[in-house]
Amino acid sequence: MTAPALYSIVLVLLTAIAAGLIGSFALMKRMSLAGDVISHIALPGLGLALLLHFNPLLGAATTLFLGTLLIWQLQQGRTLTTDVAIGVIFTAALAIGTLVTPSEDLIEALFGGFQSLTLAWFLLGVVSVVGIIAFVYVFRHQLILGLFSPELAAATGINVARLDLYYLLVFSLTVLLGLRFLGALLVGALIIIPAATGRQLTHTLTAFLSASSAVSVLSVAIGFLINRYYSQLTIGSVTLNLSLGPAIISVATILFLFSLLRKKV
Amino acid sequence: MSTSLLIVKNLSVRIEDKIIVENVSFELGPNDRLSILGPNGAGKSMLLKAVLNLVPYSGEIVWSPTVRIGYVPQKIDADRHLPLTYRDLFNSKCRVAKVSFGQIDEVSRSVGLTKEMLATPVGHLSGGYFQRGLIGFALIGKPNVLLLDEPTASIDEPGEEHIYELIHRLQEQYKLAVITVSHDLSFVYRYATRVLCLNRRSVCLGAPREALTPEVLAELYGPSLSYYVHDHSDKLPGEAGPGPGLASAISKPTR
Numbered sequence: 394m395t396a397p398a399l400y401s402i403v404l405v406l407l408t409a410i411a412a413g414l415i416g417s418f419a420l421m422k423r424m425s426l427a428g429d430v431i432s433h434i435a436l437p438g439l440g441l442a443l444l445l446h447f448n449p450l451l452g453a454a455t456t457l458f459l460g461t462l463l464i465w466q467l468q469q470g471r472t473l474t475t476d477v478a479i480g481v482i483f484t485a486a487l488a489i490g491t492l493v494t495p496s497e498d499l500i501e502a503l504f505g506g507f508q509s510l511t512l513a514w515f516l517l518g519v520v521s522v523v524g525i526i527a528f529v530y531v532f533r534h535q536l537i538l539g540l541f542s543p544e545l546a547a548a549t550g551i552n553v554a555r556l557d558l559y560y561l562l563v564f565s566l567t568v569l570l571g572l573r574f575l576g577a578l579l580v581g582a583l584i585i586i587p588a589a590t591g592r593q594l595t596h597t598l599t600a601f602l603s604a605s606s607a608v609s610v611l612s613v614a615i616g617f618l619i620n621r622y623y624s625q626l627t628i629g630s631v632t633l634n635l636s637l638g639p640a641i642i643s644v645a646t647i648l649f650l651f652s653l654l655r656k657k658v
Numbered sequence: 659m660s661t662s663l664l665i666v667k668n669l670s671v672r673i674e675d676k677i678i679v680e681n682v683s684f685e686l687g688p689n690d691r692l693s694i695l696g697p698n699g700a701g702k703s704m705l706l707k708a709v710l711n712l713v714p715y716s717g718e719i720v721w722s723p724t725v726r727i728g729y730v731p732q733k734i735d736a737d738r739h740l741p742l743t744y745r746d747l748f749n750s751k752c753r754v755a756k757v758s759f760g761q762i763d764e765v766s767r768s769v770g771l772t773k774e775m776l777a778t779p780v781g782h783l784s785g786g787y788f789q790r791g792l793i794g795f796a797l798i799g800k801p802n803v804l805l806l807d808e809p810t811a812s813i814d815e816p817g818e819e820h821i822y823e824l825i826h827r828l829q830e831q832y833k834l835a836v837i838t839v840s841h842d843l844s845f846v847y848r849y850a851t852r853v854l855c856l857n858r859r860s861v862c863l864g865a866p867r868e869a870l871t872p873e874v875l876a877e878l879y880g881p882s883l884s885y886y887v888h889d890h891s892d893k894l895p896g897e898a899g900p901g902p903g904l905a906s907a908i909s910k911p912t913r
Contacts, residue, residue: 421740534750541734541747541780545795548710548729549754592741596779601741 397509401574402617404510404518408570409583409613411525413606415567416588418529418560421540425585426476427464430483432568432581434460436490436502439577443498453572457565460486465558490577505576505638507620521570528563529602536560537598575638586645587612593652608648616641662687663725663803663835664709669717671701671708678704681717682860686803686835693850693866694839697879700856702839703732703807709837710805725803728796730789732807732839738781744791745776748798755799762798768828769794786817793824797832804828807839818842822849846870 394402419428435453442452460482467478494502510518529536535556538546543553564584571580591605620637627633664686671679679701686692694702708715710729721727748762766776769790780788789809796804809825810818826849829836840846846853846866853869855862861877862869 421737421742423737534753537742537746537750538754541740541742542731544707544712544731545729545734547712548727548731549751551754592739596741597743598741598746 395509397511398507400510400512400515401508404515404522405571405574405613405617406610407519407522408567408574409587409609410606411522411567412571412584413587413591413604413609414526414529414602415564416584416586416609417591417602417605418536418540419564419584420588420592422560425589427479428564429581429585430479431460431464431564432457432572432577432579433483433487433490435568435572435580436577437486437493438490439502439572440490440492440494440498443495443502444493449502450569450573453577454569456486457569458562461561461565462558465554465561468557469554487578501576503576503578504636505572505574505579507617507637508573518570521566525563525567525570528559532556532559575641579638579642582642582645583609583612586642586649590645590649590652593649594655608645608652612641612645612648615644619644663690663722665718665720666709667718667720669705669708669715669719671704671713671715673704673713677858679708679715679856680859682854682856684854684860684863686837688802688835689833689851690835691829691849691851692835692837693846693853694837694856695841695843695846695853695870695878696856696861697841700878701858702856705856706805706807706837706839726799726801728799728801728804728834730792730796730804730806730809732811734788734792740779740781742780743777744771744780744783744794747780747791747795748776751795751798757799761800765794765797768797768831769824784817785813786820789813789817789821790824793821793828797828800832801834802832803835803837805837808841809838810842810845825849843870 416428419425435457438452438454438456439449440452442449463482464479490502491499535546535551538549538551539553539556546556547553567584568580571583574580575583587609588605590608591601591603595601595604616637617640619635619640623635625632626635662685666685667683669679669682670677682705684692694705696702704713707713709719710727711719744766745762748765749759752759752761762776766772771787771790771794775783775787775791780791783791789812793806793809796806804825806825810821813821822845825836825838828834838845838850847870850866852864853862853866854860855869855874855878857878862871862874
C-alpha cells in the first residue's frame with residue numbers, strides 16, 4: 394500500500410474516534426437530527442469550489458462555518474422554531490448544493506470515496522483530530538453540566554452560549570474531516586449512528602464515550618475492508634456498488650440494529 | 659443595611675414586552691429564610707432567575723462580595739435516559755467551581771444520598787432522591803445562600819415533607835440564608851422568617867404571621883379564599899377548622 398493511501402486510512406480511523414466522542418455529546422444534547430443533517434451545509438461550498446476550480450474542502454469549510462454560526466444564532470433565539478428552521482436550511486443547502494455541483498463530481502460530493510492524501514493534508518487532519526479530542530477532554534465538565542441543565546450550568550458560572558458555539562464549531566470540524574471519505578450526505582451519520590449504538594450498549598458516561606468511538610472505528614474499518622475487497626458485489630442479476638461512504642454507514646447501521654438486541658452492560 | 663447579603667431595588671423583568679415582575683424591592687440578611695409566595699404566573703421563578711442574573715432585568719441587584727450562591731431550579735428538562743449519575747455531576751461541578759472532590763462525600767451524606775444512589779443514572783432515581791441530588795449539587799462549593807425554586811413541585815405529598823425538613827436542617831447545619839419560591843402556605847408559616855408576596859408586584863413583605871393578612875391573601879389568590887381566618891396558634895392553617903384549609907387548597911402547583 395502506498396504512503397498516501399496509508400495516510401488516508403489512518404486519518405479516517407482517527408476521525409472515527411473524534412466522531413464517536415462528538416456524536417455522544419450530540420445525542421445527549423438531543424441534537425441528533427440536526428447533527429445528522431448539519432453536513433448538508435457543506436455541499437453548496439463544495440459544489441461551488443468544484444465549479445470554480447479551487448480546493449473543495451476550503452469551499453465546504455466556508456459554508457459549514459457560516460452555517461454553524463447560523464444554527465448557533467437560531468439556538469440562541471427564543472421565538473423561532475429551531476427544528477423548522479434547521480429543516481428548511483438543510484434541505485435548501487442540499488438542493489442548492491446539488492444544483493451547483495458539476496454532475497461528474499456529484500456522486501462523490503454526496504457519498505464520498507477513498508482518496509489518497511498528501512503528507513501535509515494528513516498532518517493537518519491529525520492536528521484537527523487531536524484538537525477535537527482535546528476539546529472534549531478539556532471542556533467535558535462544562536459540556537456535562539450544560540447538557541444536564543443549561544440553567545444550572547449558567548448559575549455555576551459557565552457561559553453556555555459560548556460553550557454551545559465551541560461545540561458546534563468542533564462538530565463542523567469533525568464533519569469536514571470525514572467529508573472527503575463519506576460525502577456531505579453521509580458524514581453526519583458517522584457522528585450520530587455509532588453514538589446511538591454506544592448509547593444502547595452502555596449506561597455510564599465513560600463507557601458510552603468509549604463504546605461510541607469503538608463502534609465508529611469498527612464501522613469505518615469494516616466498511617473500508619468491504620470497499621477494498623468487494624467494491625462491486627454481484628448477487629444473481631443485481632450488482633451492488635459498495636463505495637466507501639455507503640459501506641461504512643451500512644456497517645454502522647447493522648451494528649446499531651444488533652445493539653437493539655443486546656441488553657445493556 | 660450593611661450586613662445584607664443581597665439588596666434588590668426596583669427590580670423589573672420584561673419578556674417580549676410583557677412585564678413579568680414589576681418594581682420589586684427586598685433585602686436578604688445572613689440566616690434569613692425568605693419565602694417568595696404567589697399564585698401561578700406571578701413571576702416568582704423569574705424573580706429568582708433575575709436575582710441569579712440568568713434573565714435580563716432592570717433595577718438594582720447587589721450581592722455582598724462574600725456571597726457564594728447555591729441554586730436549585732424547579733425543573734430539570736434533562737433526558738431521563740442520560741447516562742449521567744450524580745457522582746458525574748458532582749464531579750463536574752467540583753471541577754468547574756474549582757473546589758475539592760472531598761466535598762462530594764460530605765454533601766451526599768448531608769442530603770441522604772447513598773453511594774449506590776450516587777452511581778445510579780439520574781433518570782432512574784425517584785422524584786424525591788432526584789431532588790435531593792439537586793440540593794446536593796447546589797451545596798457543592800459551600801454556599802452561604804441557597805436559592806430554591808419550588809423544591810417540592812415534582813414530589814408526592816409524603817416526600818414533600820422530607821424535602822422541607824431537609825432544607826430546614828441544612829439551613830441550620832450550614833448557617834445558610836435561604837430564598838425559597840413556594841406555593842405552599844404551610845411551608846411558609848413553618849419555615850420562613852420572612853415572606854415576600856408576589857403577584858407581578860410585591861403585595862406584602864414581612865414576617866409571615868404579620869404580613870399574610872386576609873386582604874393580602876385575597877389579593878394573591880382571589881376573593882374566594884378570603885374566608886381564611888388568621889390563627890396565631892401553633893396550628894398550621896391547613897389544620898385549622900373543618901374542611902380543606904387554605905394551605906391544602908393552594909399547596910400543590912396546578913400545572
